Amino acid sequence: MAVGEQGGAAVAALWLAAAVAAVGAVVLFVVDAGVRRLHGWYREAALGEERRARLPPGEMGWPVVGAMWAFLRAFKSGKPDAFIASFVRRFGRTGVYRTFMFSSPTILLTTPEACKQVLMDDDGFVTGWPKATVALIGPKSFVAMPYDEHRRLRKLTAAPINGFDALTSYLPFIDRTVTSSLRAWADECADGGGEVAFLTELRRMTFKIIVQIFLGGADDATMRALERSYTDLNYGMRAMAINLPGFAYHRALGARRRLVAVLQGVLDGRRAATAKGFTRSSSVDMMDRLIEAEDEHGRRLEDDEIIDILIMYLNAGHESSGHITMWATVFLQENPEIFEKAKAEQEAIMRSIPPTQTGLTLRDFRKMEYLSQVIDETLRFVNISFVSFRQATKDVFVNGYLIPKGWKVQLWYRSVHIDPQVYPDPKKFNPSRWEGHSPRAGTFLPFGLGARLCPGNDLAKLEISVFLHHFLLGYRLKRTNPNCRVRFLPHPRPVDNCLAKITRVSDEY
Numbered sequence: 001m002a003v004g005e006q007g008g009a010a011v012a013a014l015w016l017a018a019a020v021a022a023v024g025a026v027v028l029f030v031v032d033a034g035v036r037r038l039h040g041w042y043r044e045a046a047l048g049e050e051r052r053a054r055l056p057p058g059e060m061g062w063p064v065v066g067a068m069w070a071f072l073r074a075f076k077s078g079k080p081d082a083f084i085a086s087f088v089r090r091f092g093r094t095g096v097y098r099t100f101m102f103s104s105p106t107i108l109l110t111t112p113e114a115c116k117q118v119l120m121d122d123d124g125f126v127t128g129w130p131k132a133t134v135a136l137i138g139p140k141s142f143v144a145m146p147y148d149e150h151r152r153l154r155k156l157t158a159a160p161i162n163g164f165d166a167l168t169s170y171l172p173f174i175d176r177t178v179t180s181s182l183r184a185w186a187d188e189c190a191d192g193g194g195e196v197a198f199l200t201e202l203r204r205m206t207f208k209i210i211v212q213i214f215l216g217g218a219d220d221a222t223m224r225a226l227e228r229s230y231t232d233l234n235y236g237m238r239a240m241a242i243n244l245p246g247f248a249y250h251r252a253l254g255a256r257r258r259l260v261a262v263l264q265g266v267l268d269g270r271r272a273a274t275a276k277g278f279t280r281s282s283s284v285d286m287m288d289r290l291i292e293a294e295d296e297h298g299r300r301l302e303d304d305e306i307i308d309i310l311i312m313y314l315n316a317g318h319e320s321s322g323h324i325t326m327w328a329t330v331f332l333q334e335n336p337e338i339f340e341k342a343k344a345e346q347e348a349i350m351r352s353i354p355p356t357q358t359g360l361t362l363r364d365f366r367k368m369e370y371l372s373q374v375i376d377e378t379l380r381f382v383n384i385s386f387v388s389f390r391q392a393t394k395d396v397f398v399n400g401y402l403i404p405k406g407w408k409v410q411l412w413y414r415s416v417h418i419d420p421q422v423y424p425d426p427k428k429f430n431p432s433r434w435e436g437h438s439p440r441a442g443t444f445l446p447f448g449l450g451a452r453l454c455p456g457n458d459l460a461k462l463e464i465s466v467f468l469h470h471f472l473l474g475y476r477l478k479r480t481n482p483n484c485r486v487r488f489l490p491h492p493r494p495v496d497n498c499l500a501k502i503t504r505v506s507d508e509y
Ligand code: HEM
Pocket: 142, 143, 154, 161, 312, 313, 316, 317, 318, 320, 321, 324, 384, 385, 388, 389, 445, 446, 447, 448, 449, 451, 452, 453, 454, 455, 456, 457, 459, 460
């Protein structure tokens, strides 16, 4: 073949390949659009025309996965806000969108007003955690409990954690645990120039505190076993529910089985001791309260109910507090002006404490106004609980759009906290924005709102404040990888768990 002919054949082949690719792309586009439309029709047809017309904008996406890929992609690529931003871009700033996630038709709510309406409507909504999460936390815990049972057990368990008397009684233990932990880490870093995984250590510390409150403490081996299991449990919480070896969800189910076994062992020990007539020397803890609790018909809780409530509380009671303590410390250390202002406040508080007083009191804690602003700003900025789950028990209209009975609802606290209309310059860490500012209802939701408001909110703030108080007065943190990548699932954290050197800077410590 002549050279000219060869060139012509190559060009023709290129044209053919381009034509095949173009046809392929069109076919893919048509198939993709068709499958999405079919899935939408399948999920929405039963609503009938009138109700369908009132649905918020959005789409169901592909069967089975829906928006899960987009959600995981955004969070795993370090751009969590890209997920909701894509709804805003495609469907407008309605603040209410429909989609398909965690195997269910779902409504996403992203504005303070919409979140507040749903959180305050106990008649129209119950909790709606994905089935896979319920299987991990426990079907008999608060995440899946009927309304009346939830009210009763919440009352029973919340008062002993959050009231003035409860906090006063926990404060000395928190104070001791914080000071001894800081001292131990500084010693470890001093010897041979070592480092600590600051987040891992903080999670251990907050876990120790919550185990003391709920189980009256535990030996080191039990504590480590529980802690490790909780780490696996949490990784599985926001992962795809694939129960196959090698997947996070599979490991999390194994972790739950181990947690049940450990807690069953503690419970059996308590029951056996009671049967033999032994009385415990230490004071009453949450496990005792749950064992003794009776409803109005004299019914006591079964072992599996007690264990599920404990698994939930022990998890909720240490993960978020540990993470927020780490971020608040990091932000303080990264912002010298904020650090100095917070430190000056703590020094003033120390000067006001009478020499006869040992340790901090709740009165001192109440004087920590600026530190409280630092913590609120950290809660807003970090968005540790970025979303909450509900399910509609009847048709409800939000912002003029229908949430059909039975559909799941996701409340995007994260979107509320980074809305520039609510928080000007939202990507700036600025504790002073809280000075003299009482947030409008629904605009600040780090602990949720309404009947499911976090029962540990005051305890969490107390723990974090006590830690920061001692840190500001006696220690400094130097991160090994200050620009370390942040992973956003299950909670925002640096991938190196905040590897750092802790240095003691005051002789008082
Ligand atoms: C900084 C720390 C914490 C944060 C950011 C946080 C956040 C939250 C949020 C947003 C909710 C509401 C979930 C919803 O609306 O469905 C919640 C519920 C809950 N939290 Fe916390 N929490 C923290 C600390 C604690 C502590 C220390 C405890 C235990 C002592 C605790 C125990 C619980 C429990 C049991 C629930 C479920 C309440 C219910 O369904 O009635 N949390 N938390």
